[in-house]
Amino acid sequence: MKNAADVRRLANRYAAQLQQCCPHNPMSYSIARTVHAHMIASGFKPRGYILNRLIDVYCKSSDIVSAHHLFDEIRQPDIVARTTLIAAHSFAGNSNLAREIFFATPLGIRDTVCYNAMITGYSHNNDGFGAIELFRDLLRNGFRPDNFTFTSVLGALALIVEDEKQCQQIHCAVVKSGSGFVTSVLNALLSVFVKCASSPLVSSSSLMAAARKLFDEMTQRDELSWTTMIAGYVRNGELDAARQFLDGMTEKLVVAWNAMISGYVHHGFFLEALEMFRKMYLLGIQWDEFTYTSVLSACANAGFFRHGKQVHAYILRTEARPSLDFLLSVNNALATLYWKCGKVDEARQVFNQMPVKDLVSWNAILSGYVNAGRIDEAKSFFEEMPERNLLTWTVMISGLAQNGFGEEGLKLFNRMKSEGFEPCDYAFAGAIIACAWLAALMHGQQLHAQLVRLGFDSSLSAGNALITMYAKCGVVEAAHCVFLTMPYLDSVSWNAMIAALGQHGHGAQALELFELMLQEDILPDRITFLTVLSTCSHAGLVEEGHRYFKSMSGLYGICPGEDHYARMIDLLCRAGKFSEAKDMIETMLVEPGPPIWEALLAGCRIHGNMDLGIQAAERLFELMPQHDGTYVLLSNMYATVGRWDDVAKVRKLMRDKGVKKEPGCSWIEVENKVHVFLVDDIVHPEVQAVYSYLEELGLKMRKLGYIPDTKFVLHDMESEQKEYVLSTHSEKLAVGFGLLKLPLGATVRVFKNLRICGDCHNAFKFMSKVVGREIVVRDGKRFHHFKNGECSCGNYW
DNA sequence: GTAGGGTTAG
Incomplete structure (x- = not known):
């Protein structure tokens, strides 16, 4: 046990050590930690000045958690400790915690300083009206506002001021209050003008001119005055004016330079x-x-x-x-x-x-x-x-959605709400994209309705997500409707809409929209060109593709990447121009990687170009031996020409390397529920009814000329058996289910993880004619709209 | 005056 003198000696030592802590001392935080640890070890209970000092150093070192911890241990914290923590929480944006401490402080011990800290807290939380309300409370309770009060109130006013007239009124009030010569107050007034200038509803140049006048009239200017002006020009996009201001300064202030850099x-x-x-x-x-x-x-x-x-x-x-x-x-x-x-x-x-x-x-x-x-x-x-904010949730939700975990994304969206977070438009965008992945149209529509109810319908991010969702759910008209009604569009919106039209086989309209985008002076980016080149490829527009590819670097200074080249190879191969494709691969500036060889292989498969196809496949086996697609495409190619020995070899190679083919599955949404079908499905409870319905339909289709195309069966077997295998493809089952279950005449929308099979493609054309309904199939690559015996892809996919 | 998000293609 220590006696009173020991304790006093210790206290003096701690106080002296803590006095070394100041903003300019880089060791402040570690000194405080060491001193604190020593106190705990020696059983010393900090109080008064020492305690407040510790809290202060922790706060200034951004370790508010430790500061708050200490604060909680005090039975009756004094106004200094309270104010320190209120200020720290306010500054860190934890205005809830700041408010908790402030309102637990009895009126009897409050002072102007603690009001000032709390007013700043409201401002930091973008709650201008809350700040003004507290300022009124201060006046009501008889406290005298000081220059700091005026400064923080002006900070709050800057958030809510609407036009130049109000700015001038505030200016008059400052002059009347007698603080019209105090630099810090005038700086705050400057920022009222400057912030108001960046509102879209006012003339920024006129307000910036007023700010400039105010600045010129100031008798004393400090770092903040200069910085506020530079930052003001920067905010209003007048970077050159800001730079002129900076260059005109005789004193080289770091802060001003920083403002300029951050503007850039x-x-x-x-x-x-x-x-x-x-x-x-x-x-x-x-x-x-x-x-x-x-x-x-x-x-x-x-x-x-x-x-x-x-x-x-x-x-x-x-x-x-x-x-x-x-x-x-x-x-x-x-x-x-x-x-x-x-x-x-x-x-x-x-x-x-x-x-x-x-x-x-x-x-x-x-x-x-x-x-x-x-x-x-x-x-x-x-x-x-340890804690999460809105941003955390949106990152995770869209992360899940983007990476194909649509269901988990939607679940997290609901969990976010149940944990008390009101979703913002970005969070909605994430959830909507999850629906796009799942092709959950009804769910997506419900989110769209909620969005409108919450007043997010003019949001760019949500709008762009909606375009994608409707397009991916097969309703390109709805996507177009969203596109047309959005108040602001950016390059993403245009890209999404062009892609939507392209994927649905409206190649000409997609390119028209692209031309319109150029007319509206929206700069195309690398994604725009990816989309445009894909569209050309889907629609078989070789000439146009070449022209756009050239304009990309020629007119817009975008260097074509590997993915752009891959689109070109795709375009050329599909059109059967293999020598041009080979030339391009040999002369391109980037090293050809998997996307290039995949495009080549896929093109070779369509045209039965065995030699080149095998070369491409060999490169792919080297580059990505575990990728199932290569094996499937190659064995497909052999199967088409009946080389069953080679098919068997590829299958064996696949087995030896332990590569598994991704199983094909198709799904359809009926009455807000998603029904999934696998090949030769026996799991779905109503699949038997589907089989007999399809059989019945098959007879009518044959009368119109449908013949099952057995070359799409990859195994060597009897032809009758082959026809059976074809009839059990997952996409046929899903379409059959849709025709049975959906209201008469309704469009059937089916989704498949892999590419649609050639026989199914042919069958759906006949089917659409027999039942007189539109059938839409989204496969791994694009959309097919079957209507009256024809497909929107023009049999070119 | 400073740091962190979302949407497009495949």
Whole structure:
């Protein structure tokens, strides 16, 4: 046991040590941790100044969790401890926690400072009206507002101000309050003008001019005044004006440079951002953590991996390392750099070494796993997360949806709601894409209805997802309807709509839409060209394909990637132009990989070009020996010409290498329920009725001239047996079920995981004529609309 | 003044 003198001596020592902690001391956080650990070990109970100091250092080092923990241990925290934590939570965006502490504080011990902290909290949470309400409460209770109060109230007003008139009224009120000469208050007033200028409803140039006038009239300007102006120009997209402002400054302020760099990054001028970063070095302006985070972000978004890595190396070398090393923002930017450049494991390493992590850090790693398609790791990481926000959920939902886990995606969407998160439009987009994968049209329609009810119907992300969903569910008209009614369109919307038309066999309309996109001055990107080339290929438009392919690099400066070449090879081979295709493979600038050989092989199969097909298959066996598609295509090719020995060889090769063919299955939605059929299905409860219905239908079809085409049966067997095998294909069963169960005359929409079989394709043409109904089949590649004996693909698929 | 999301093709 220690006596009172010992305790006093200890207290003095701790107080002195904690006094060394200040914002400029990079060791503050580790000093505080060490001192704290010592207190615990010696049984010392911190109180008063020492306690508040500890809380303060933890807060300033972004370790609010430790700060809050300490706070909870105090029986009656004083107003300083309360205010520190309110401010920290406010700053970190945890306005709920800030409010909890504030409203638990008795009126008797409140002061202006704690009101100020809470008003800022509301502002940080984008709740301008809440902030103003609290300001009224402060006045009602007789507290005197100070300059800090005015500053934070102005911050809140900046969120809700609507037009120039209101800005001028606020200006008058500031002058009347007597604080019209205080720099910090005027800076806040500047930001009211500047933020209002970025509202789409006002004339930004006029408000920026008013801001400029205010700035020119200020007798004293500080870093923030300059930065606010530069940031204002940046926000309003006037990058050149911002740059002029910056270049006109005599003093070289880091903050101002940072604002400019972040503006460049935000508007996608990554090279300019890097250039400024270099220039700072030459001018001797010290980089700070904001410079680093912005530049790392530029590298991440532009994919400048090597530059980013150099910056990381520099951070590790520099004398500033101890402080930068544990800075949350820098580490988050680093983790983001790595995952966006496809290096999840490196991102994870950064994450593991971070002394303090926040939701941003966790979300970054989650995005990394999702983006890399490492869904299992993403799932377990998601479950490990100490807390989640809206973003976490949307990343995980769309990650599942994108990677083919549609059902799990939808389940997670529901779980998100049950855990109290109101889905935003991005979350809806994820769930809608899940429906697209599942071809769950009714579910997708229900989500669409909810979207309209919640007022998200003008959302770009949700709209784009809806276009895709309707297109993938086979209702291209509905997709078009969404496209036409969206208030804003971006290149993604155009790409999605062009792709939808192309997949459904409306090649001419797809290209028309593409031309319209160009007329509207929307710049096509690499995805647009992928879509356009696919469309040309589906529609057999060789000339057009060539022309668009040339214009891609010639007119739009987009360097064709392997996937673009693959589309061209596809286009040429389908049209039977094998020598042109070979020429292209030999002269292209990228090394031909799997997509190229797959396109070649598929084309060879259609035209029975055995020699070239075998060459392509051999390359594919080398490059991806475990891929089932190659074996299937090759054995298909042999089967078509009756080389059953070779078919057997391929099958044996497949067995020896342990490659399994993905089983074919088809599904159809009837009365909001998805019914799945496998080949020769015996599992579905009503399959017997389907078999007899199909048999009956078969007789009528034969009368119109349908003959089962047995060359699509890959095994060598008696022809009667072959006909039986054909009649049990999963797509036939699903279509038969649809014809039996759906209301008379309704379009039958069936989905298949693999490509449609040639005999089924032929059979559905006859079927559509016999029953006088439209049959739509989505296979692994595209859509087929069978109507009155014809298919929209023109038998070219 | 700084860091993290979604939609398109295959």
